[in-house]
Every structure is written in structure tokens, then in C-alpha cells.
Amino acid sequence: MPDQARDQAQGRTPEQPATGATGTAGGAGGTGTPPPAVRVEGLWKRFGEQVAVAGIDLELPAGRFIGLVGPNGAGKTTTLSMITGLLRPDQGRVLVAGHDVWRDPAEVKARIGVLPEGLRLFERLSGRELLGYTGRLRGLPGTETDKRATQLLDVLDLAGAQHKLVVDYSTGMRKKIGLAAALLHNPQVLFLDEPFEGVDPVSAQTIRGVLERYTDSGATVVFSSHVMELVESLCDWVAVMAGGRIRAQGTLAEVRGGSPSLQSAFLELVGAGSRDTGESLDWLGGAR
Amino acid sequence: MSRTSQAGTAPAPGGVPLTPVFVRLKLSLLRNGLRQSSGRTAAYVVSAVFALLIAAGQLLGLVLLRGNDHAGTLVVLLAGVLGLGWAVMPLFFPGGDETLDPTRLVMLPLRPQPLVRALLMASLVGIGPVFSFCLLLGSAIAVAHGAAAVAVAVVAVPLALLTCVVLARAVATANIRLLTSRKGRDLAVLSGLLIAVGIQVVNFAAQRLGEAGGLSELDPAAGLVRWLPPAAALGAVDSASAGAYGTAAAQLLLSAAAPVALLGLWQRSLVKLMTAPDGSTLAAAEPSRTESASAAGRLGRLLPEGRTGTVMLRSLRYVWRDPKTKAAWVTSLAIGLIVPLFNAVQGQGTIYFACFAAGMLGIQMYNQFGQDTSAFWMVALTISSTRDAYLELRARALTLLVITLPYATLVTVATAALLGDWHALPEALGLSFALLGAMLATGSVASARFPYSIPQDSAYKNVAPGQAGLAWISIVGGMLAAALICAPVIALTVWLHVSGADGWTWLLLPVGTVYGALATAGGLRLAAPRTAARLPEILTAVSKG
Numbered sequence: 001m002p003d004q005a006r007d008q009a010q011g012r013t014p015e016q017p018a019t020g021a022t023g024t025a026g027g028a029g030g031t032g033t034p035p036p037a038v039r040v041e042g043l044w045k046r047f048g049e050q051v052a053v054a055g056i057d058l059e060l061p062a063g064r065f066i067g068l069v070g071p072n073g074a075g076k077t078t079t080l081s082m083i084t085g086l087l088r089p090d091q092g093r094v095l096v097a098g099h100d101v102w103r104d105p106a107e108v109k110a111r112i113g114v115l116p117e118g119l120r121l122f123e124r125l126s127g128r129e130l131l132g133y134t135g136r137l138r139g140l141p142g143t144e145t146d147k148r149a150t151q152l153l154d155v156l157d158l159a160g161a162q163h164k165l166v167v168d169y170s171t172g173m174r175k176k177i178g179l180a181a182a183l184l185h186n187p188q189v190l191f192l193d194e195p196f197e198g199v200d201p202v203s204a205q206t207i208r209g210v211l212e213r214y215t216d217s218g219a220t221v222v223f224s225s226h227v228m229e230l231v232e233s234l235c236d237w238v239a240v241m242a243g244g245r246i247r248a249q250g251t252l253a254e255v256r257g258g259s260p261s262l263q264s265a266f267l268e269l270v271g272a273g274s275r276d277t278g279e280s281l282d283w284l285g286g287a288r
Numbered sequence: 289m290s291r292t293s294q295a296g297t298a299p300a301p302g303g304v305p306l307t308p309v310f311v312r313l314k315l316s317l318l319r320n321g322l323r324q325s326s327g328r329t330a331a332y333v334v335s336a337v338f339a340l341l342i343a344a345g346q347l348l349g350l351v352l353l354r355g356n357d358h359a360g361t362l363v364v365l366l367a368g369v370l371g372l373g374w375a376v377m378p379l380f381f382p383g384g385d386e387t388l389d390p391t392r393l394v395m396l397p398l399r400p401q402p403l404v405r406a407l408l409m410a411s412l413v414g415i416g417p418v419f420s421f422c423l424l425l426g427s428a429i430a431v432a433h434g435a436a437a438v439a440v441a442v443v444a445v446p447l448a449l450l451t452c453v454v455l456a457r458a459v460a461t462a463n464i465r466l467l468t469s470r471k472g473r474d475l476a477v478l479s480g481l482l483i484a485v486g487i488q489v490v491n492f493a494a495q496r497l498g499e500a501g502g503l504s505e506l507d508p509a510a511g512l513v514r515w516l517p518p519a520a521a522l523g524a525v526d527s528a529s530a531g532a533y534g535t536a537a538a539q540l541l542l543s544a545a546a547p548v549a550l551l552g553l554w555q556r557s558l559v560k561l562m563t564a565p566d567g568s569t570l571a572a573a574e575p576s577r578t579e580s581a582s583a584a585g586r587l588g589r590l591l592p593e594g595r596t597g598t599v600m601l602r603s604l605r606y607v608w609r610d611p612k613t614k615a616a617w618v619t620s621l622a623i624g625l626i627v628p629l630f631n632a633v634q635g636q637g638t639i640y641f642a643c644f645a646a647g648m649l650g651i652q653m654y655n656q657f658g659q660d661t662s663a664f665w666m667v668a669l670t671i672s673s674t675r676d677a678y679l680e681l682r683a684r685a686l687t688l689l690v691i692t693l694p695y696a697t698l699v700t701v702a703t704a705a706l707l708g709d710w711h712a713l714p715e716a717l718g719l720s721f722a723l724l725g726a727m728l729a730t731g732s733v734a735s736a737r738f739p740y741s742i743p744q745d746s747a748y749k750n751v752a753p754g755q756a757g758l759a760w761i762s763i764v765g766g767m768l769a770a771a772l773i774c775a776p777v778i779a780l781t782v783w784l785h786v787s788g789a790d791g792w793t794w795l796l797l798p799v800g801t802v803y804g805a806l807a808t809a810g811g812l813r814l815a816a817p818r819t820a821a822r823l824p825e826i827l828t829a830v831s832k833g
Binding site: 008025084085086088105108109110112116118119120121123124125129132133134136137138139144165167168181196238 | 665741
């Protein structure tokens, strides 16, 4: 049964990234054609009886703004956790910038920045202290850490709250300080799990601006979301996940296909037809 | 009221009476609390039965006290303590009663007066009020002599109970913004500590009282307290028994005025709470931490560069700022001090008890990563080799040493001074350091092998559900292993004494210190590769809180 599912998943992923469009990305990867930012082969994860990720294969091109989309419970967080080395897969291989996440953690951890969802930060530090802590743990010199922290706090509009404890931050501020901590060591690939969830429009715009500037420099952003409009407006490459499998991956245009929007293409892919609310709510909006 | 036209569709005031709705809500919540899990049901039933047994015991004890000379004093003071308890309880158990949290009701179309009435009746339901009622009833029986006193008691007991309940509601409502804020939750997490210390103080005071000549010592205090509601109600009963009807009337009047005044206060803060904008976050938004930031900056310069200093600074900040970590540290520091010194003061101690200080603080090394909670991912992402893991663990051990070494030395010296046993000081220090080293060693290995989550929101839970076994293995197993590791030093101590070589016991100071240092180094070397290899497993284990 698992093997069957794995074959199916593999059968769906013949699409190679369109390399022509990534001419500017060469600087990030090094010499020659850059390796894909992330390559995932036959990745499995079970929690007891439940299969969270059912043998997925993914190849995410470098230098792109990549969206991992799917409904709640699709396995996005589990996948991102396994790619970033925070969760051990039952089976499968993950390469980030050509290095195996589990065999060569030193190479991988130096190259990635992560903003997980549902995990705490060291919240009893102030925003500035958190950045100072993260940068120094990452091996940056103290003065360089403080310089970068100041700039990130400014750009992310957190300078006014830099001495406030993170525990007193709003959701948007937490996402921003988490993003700052993830960017501090100038990673090659940035993984963000639901970076816009619960974030106000102003903070979202700030985050967006920073991320667009970051990808323009040739770096790769991989982020998960279930807000299709957002993914459609931000990403140039999309992977659709549902029920622990990859349903489609490719450029935005490829995944959208003939559908008018990513939203409708997505609903088609995950097999969620328009559910009729029927007549059970006929009193709603009736005479009061 | 103008809303009566809508009474059919919404439980508006004037439509369905509110009070039975709230009382039923309270009863269903109590019932549903029982249904959640069998373990919780058992705990709930046991605690309820326990509370009722105590209440019944109190009732009986107070009834038996009838006729005692000091019954009046005791009863009045008990009522005073009861009132104090009701006043501070909502500050420590803010989440205790959801039905009474008015911020949950802001969206409902309710008028203040029926709301206050309904909330009041609902808060009279529960174990707490039953417990208090038993105590007050027993108190009244203990002091009521004669028909007039009984008549006063019939009014006084309900008044006192009402005062207690309204007092708790008024305090809770007035402070609800604080209680639902982060600072309030921090306060609640520290409450376990305050209660533990409070019990010690009460225990000590009771002992002193027993020595000083009994309850008559308390008469002056009772003289004042009998004029303070809710104790004034029982003061009235006592006064009526003594025939002082004027005093009794005045005290009864006070007892009646108190709940009325408190009700007014409660209603006012309730109205304000549900209509005025919330300004509580404004104060927190002021970035005024410059002073502590510069202090930390100085501390930071003292610490070494690189991972070691960074981790130490973060850990030291957490000892001070994180309520859970702080509570654990203060408990360890207090017990490590109290056990040797109190025993020494009472003249039964030996200097070896001073090892308690090192032992209690050594426990803090256990479950290091559980103390990080799921924020451990930030650490896990920066550990990519055994060397990184070693530095991380070593820095955490150093943090402990920065506090523990001077503290254990101080406690040992103080114990030696109290006992006048200066000769044994070096060997006691040596044993302490050997024990500390062994605990740091086993603590690092246990941190890597048996991590578990520490729930952050409760003062009373230190292990996440389902991980109690892990915690036991970690701490008990670790302590046994630490004792085993220490065995050679302990054996050497015993041998030196038995063989009559008392002149050489000072040797234990250098031997114990070096042994402890070697044990720590060995433990760290052993734990580092395990930590580096198990990062995802550790993260999963500590993310359940």
C-alpha cells in the first residue's frame, strides 16, 4: 500500500523547473547551473495510524518565490519541519542546496533560515535580545549581529518595540521578529510556515516587501499558506499539497492551467466541489 | 425596558430570568468538568470529598470549642483569615471560574443589575462557599449563648458568607484587566511558591504561639478584627452572647453594610469593564527597559564571547524573567537554605545537611531543554555538530555553577558557623562540590536522553500529561546515579573518620572539587553526542506543553 502510493506520487512529478527564467539566480548557487534549492525524494511521515506525509517528491528551483499551498491538515507543516531538520522523517531524503539535511546538518543549517508555525520563541527576551541571541548562536560576531539587528528592526518597523519582551508582542510583531531572526545570518533558502497567518495588513505588507527584496537578490523563499490570493500575488512557483501528497507542482501558470484563478484550480485539485448549503438554513435572513 | 419587544428571540432582561440560567450554567460546567477524563474525575472527586471532610471536621471542632474561654478570639480570627482568603484567591486562581468572568459576557444584551444578581447567585454555588458556610456555621455555634445571640447568628452567618463571596467578585472584577494580562498570568504561576512559603510562615507562627502561652496572646488582634467584616458578623454573635447588645447591633450593621458597599463597587467596576475601552496594553507598550538593558549589557561583557556567553546570558535572563524558571529556582534556593539552617538552629543538624543546597540546585540541570519549551527549535537549528551540543550543555552547566558555587559555599559556611563545627567545613564543601558535579553530569545526560515538556500556564503542573514516567526516570534515576557517582568520595569520607585519620579530612575539599569537575566534564562529553543526534526527538518531547 505505501509503495503504491509512493509510485503514484512519483508519477505526478515529471515537471522540471523552467530553468530559462532563473538566469539571475546563478549568483546564489555558485558555479554553473545551480542545484535546486530543495530536492525531496520519497518523504514519509506517520503519526501512529495517521499518515501525515505519504511519500512526496519535490524539486523546488533556486531563486524563486515558492508557495506550498494546501488545506488545513494537508501535511504542509510536517513537510516543512522535515525539510528543515526539525522532524525526523520515517523514510526519504531531503537535499537543501545540494546537501543532505540528515547526513550533513552543518552545511544545511548554515544555509537555511526558518520561521516555524506553532512553536514558541524565547519570549522572555526583548526583540533586540532575541536577535542578539540568535545571531551569536549562529556564529556571527557580536558587532555584526547588533548592526544587522538594528537594520532589521528598522525595516520591519519594530524599532519602537525592540526593548519590549516578545511575550508582549502581537501576532504580527511575533511573525516579524521571527522573520528577522530567520534572516539574520543571510540564509540561502528561507522556509516560512504560514508567515501571514493572523498578521494585520500593514505588517503583511512590510513582510512582503522584505521578502520580495530578498528573493530579488537570488535567494529562495519557500512559504506555506492556505490563502490562495496571497500565493497567487506573491509566488512564481507553486506546489499544491492535500492529504499528505503533492497534487501538482510547477510555475504558477502551469498549476493554474485553464482555471480562471489559483483558487478554482486548487479546489479542483484537492477535489472539493462547491458544497451546497441547501435549504437547512432557510431561516437565515428571513423575517426577524 | 425597551427591549421587551425582542424578548421572544433573545434572553434579554425582563424575558427569561437570568439567575437560574447562570446557576444552571455553573452546575453544568461543574458536571462537565467531571466528564473530561477519568483521571480528572478522580482528582476532582477526591479533592471535593477531602474539602467536605475538612469542612465537616472544622464544623465539629468548632462545635466542640463551645464554652472555651478563647472561643470568641479564635472564631473571629478564623473568619478574618477566611475573608482574606476570599479576597486574594481570585488573584492567584484567575481562571478558576469561567462563569464569573464578565469579559465573556460582553456580547450579550445584559443589564448590570440582573447580571450582578445572577453572577452572585452563581458564585454561591460550589465547594468554596459550602466550605465557608460550614466554617461560619460552626463558628456561630461555638460562640452563640442565649436566644438573642442565636437570633443574631441567624442573620450574621449568611451576611458573612455573602461578604466573602462579594469580596472575591469585587476584587476579581476590579483586577480583571490585570488578571487576564501577561503580568497577571505570571503572578498566578508564582502563586504556588507564595502558598508554599505562606504555609511555612503559618506553621512557624503556630509553633511560636504554642510556646508563647496559647491563644490569649491573640486577644488584642481579635479585638481589632472583630470590627472588620466578615469577622464582625461573628463578633456580633459573640457580643450578643456577652449581653453587649449595643456593640452587637453596631457590628451587625457593619456586617450588613459591607456586602452592600462591595456590591456597589462590584457593579461599578463591572459597568466600567463592559463599556469602557481597554487601556491595559498601553502601559505595556512603553519601551522603558533601558535601565535593565544596560545592566544586562554590563553582565554580557563579563561573560565569554561566542556560544558560551550567549547561552549563559539567555539562561540567566530566564532565571529572572520566566515565572516558571524563577519559581523552580526560588524553591530550590529556599529549600537548600532552610533544611540545613533550620536543623542547625534547632540544634539537631549536622554540617552534612549543607549538601542539600548543592543537591537542590543540581536538580535544575535536569530537563534543560524542557525548560526551553518548544523554543528549543531555535537552539536545535544552530546545533550541527557534537561540538555545538557540547558548548550548549557546558554553557548551561556554567550558568548553574555561577549561582550554585557561591550559594552552596555560603550555606555550608553558615551551617558550620551555626553549629560551631569549623573543622568539618572543608570536607562538607568537598562533598557538596562532588555531589554538584555528579548532578550536573547526570543532569546533562538526562536532559539529552529523557526530555519532557513543562506546561507553562500552570503553577502546579511540572510535567505534561503522559510524560510523568519520563520525568520520574529523569529525576529519580538521575539522582540515584548521582549518588552512585559520588560513592567513592562518600566512602573516602567515611573511611577517613573510621580509621581515625580526622586530621586528613581537609583533603576531601580538593579531592571532592576535582572529582566533581571530572564528573561534570565526563557527563557533558557523554551527553553531547546524544544531544546532537537526537535534536528532532528532543524537540518533539519538549513541545507538548
